[in-house]
Amino acid sequence: MTANEQKTAMATTLAARDLTKVYRTGEIEVHALRGVDIDFYEGELIVILGPSGSGKSTLLNIIGGLDTPTSGSVRFRDHELTGADESELTRFRRDHVGFVFQFYNLIPSLTAEENVALVTEIAKRPLPPAEALGIVGLSERRHHFPAQLSGGEQQRVAIARAIAKQPELLLCDEPTGALDSKTGILVLEAINQVNRELGTTTAVITHNTVIGSMADRVLHMADGKVAGIDENRERRPAAELAW
């Protein structure tokens, strides 16, 4: 089977067509996306690369239902997300999407386990919080508050929180951006592990080109457009990465 045939055989988890997004900040108009087409396939790990302001975060936000496009359409499996109202988007996020943010965004007043529970309590078929923390190797630290954890640990809690609901789509926005390379690799390993073991379609935003080699596909973005898509014949293990 050729790569193309293989792709068509794989089910599409999410399809975005001709997305545009215009922000108005005060008197300035910013065109963050200028017509983006992209498909996410079932179980793949896709890395979105691009410099600051290329529109990667905006794309991820719209795909994850955190924001709405100015025009264009987004389809998740059989659901049309375009034009979905607030409560439909909320349901979409609650049932299907896990998020990991650059700055972890843990609730400081909750312990690691409680931060995970925050999500599992409203999920349909969640993992027990302790198990999710086990996957990212933090079973021992589950009663610690965010302030008592290192940056890498906090980010792994955030990953545990994102995967505990067993989402179909895991979206990570610069998950290693605030971490040193050693810690960053630990976090990437966790993401890789989740993608392989749970088969979660995963998108990772980064401006670190090295990370691209651990993906199935690499999406290059520039100036609000897709500049190109590379396919890796082979995914490099996260442990082998170095920057």
Add this chain to the structure above:
Amino acid sequence: MVIRALDRKVVRDLWHIRGQVLAIGMVVAAGIAALIMSLSTLEALDETTDAYYERYRFGDVFAWAKRAPQSVESRIAALPGVRSIQTRVLRFATIDIDDFAEPVMAEIVSVPSGRQPVLNQLVIRSGRLPELAASDEVVLNEPFAEAHRLEVGDRIVAIINGNRRELRIVGTALSPEFVYALGPGALMADDKRFGIMWMEQDTLAAAYDLKGAFNSVSLDLERGADTEQVLQQLDRLLERYGGVGALARKDQLSNWFVMNEMEQLRTMSLILPTIFLVVSAFLTNMVLGRLVATERSQIGLMKAFGYSRTEVGLHYAKFVVGIVFVGSVIGIAVGTWLGLVNTRMYTELFRFPLLLYRPSTSAMAIAIGVSLAAALLGSAGAVGKAAKLPPAQAMIPPAPAVFRRMRIWDTRAARWLDQGSRIIVRNILRAPMRSLLTMMGVSASIGLLVLAIQWKDSLDYLAESYFFRGQHQDATIGLAEAQSETIMRDFAHLPGVLAVEPMRIVGANFSAGPITHRGSVTGLKRDAWLQPIFDEATRKVVPAPADGLVLGTVLAEKLGVSVGDTVWVEVLEGRRPEVELPVAALIETYIATPAFMNIDALNRLLKQRPSTEYVNLLIDRRDEAAFYAKIKELPLVSAVMLRRAAIDSFYDTLVENIMVFITLFSALACALGVGVAYNSARIALSERGRELATLRVLGFSRGEISYILLGEVGLLIVAALPFGCLLGRGLSELMAAAFQTELFRIPLVINAATYGLSIMIALAATVVSALLVRHRVDHLDLIEVLKTRE
């Protein structure tokens, strides 16, 4: 039970900002405490009064006559609606107490030998009731006994019907009939100079030649009896025995004063706490709105996880309920306690022998409901605003506001502003709504302070005007009955007397159209000066007109008459003449609802030769002692009122009591002030922690960033001062307008010092809050703040 993670967040977040929770709680508590204190006091006093009256069988009707034979008693008892009757002998007497130079008066009331009367029973505080066997036994009312340190076993001398009699004190007592023991013509109770004495019925009757007769009667009516009809029939029965108009309980002197005091308290209890609650609700709303707004990114995060708007709203509702709960607990505790303090004070003032107190549950429900609603609305607005944004936007701070370069920055005046000051001014201008709200909050607490503190100014003004400008006599002598005006010459010859003026006061009903007012007419000479007709509006003496009435405006308004209209006057004494009189002039008064006419015209109306019942005197201080000594010996004297004593008791009772109330309110206003100032600064720190840390990193000192943060709050507070003073004036006007009883009108006076004090208190509250926040600024963790995402 599993506690959900979100609920844990609520509890931990509340604990984390406990300082602020406490500060907002104080604001909430102030409003709640004010209402609970006031309504609890009011309800407790209402219930206590009712219970006291009920238990000691306070009469429903009171009447007086010159001498009614005992046979009339059964005829009165047979009147429809009368349940029980108590006849008695009642007289005024002069008391001679060693070591007390001034004359002392007492009202002597008869009681049956060794047992309680049917009505108006005594609360025996020590000793026992007087008995027939010994004719010199007397029971004193407790406050009078205490004022003179008299105890059971002591002896006092009374001039009874012209004879000096030595009496033995066998007991002290209280009575529902004399909660306010007022001497004739007195406006304030003065326990040193006026007392109540109870003596055995036959003994007293014998002393006053009233054997087989009575001169006072009290009735207890059946439920649903027509009081007006009983009064009329009683008047008719007693008319030929010199009756002077029966009174219903509501017009009975002591009760009327008690009720007026309650009315005054009721007004204060409704207006002040309402203003408080509204202000506290407004502040709660504002503060919580801002506090929740700082949670914007967490709201975005929760939404990113798939929490719905309702769930997020509910989460913050719990948060807010937690804060209001803290405030409510404090408010209920403080309000209940202050209510008890306040009620105790009134119970002592009224000398109620019992005290029924429980915190008002309706006050709690209202106060907590209002506070909660205000808090929820405030947070709902902020949650709604944050939740409406797409989570991606909510999670990043609001886009920098558009700062427009204003021409003002180019002016020479602006150039001396350093960077810090520019940041302050620009921040204020950038968020005009928020700045305005902070100013309004501060203004509100200053306004409340002014409102509370200005009471003293108003009362001082009232006293000054009423007692010093409106009166010049040193003493007013009441005579047992009207005497020919020739008696004036006798008084003029007493030692030390510099001037003498006659005065008559007769009970009367005033009617105009359907409205009738029971009051009295005061007759004065045209050129009266010692206790003249004094108009508070012009602060001038008004001469008594040849004919017609001069009415106080409150009475005129009640009757719906003005100058030129006529009033039907029914005199309740002597031959009970009725006459229609024109209203010659209206005057403004602060106390009571007086009606004046020319004393000569009044005497003509009564078909009496020129006579007088009261004598106003101006006395040379040096001869005071000799004057008092002489007065004590005069058999005709039934009352002696000293202006100085009246002023003292005005300050001792009224002012002191109101001041306790006001002090409590001032304390609550201070709590509000601290709450607002602290929260404003503290929330500003949450909102701008990152910006300030950045400035620190750039090399600004702690002092400089404190200046930027606190300077903004400080500038707003200073700008709010004049508005606070204006608001205080407005609120005081509102209060003065609402605070009008037939007994008192409070003039609106606010001294400059009051504004000054309010401002000082507000500034002190600000400084304390600033120091607390400054402590936090000093410990700002630079790395931590900068590490987190903006």
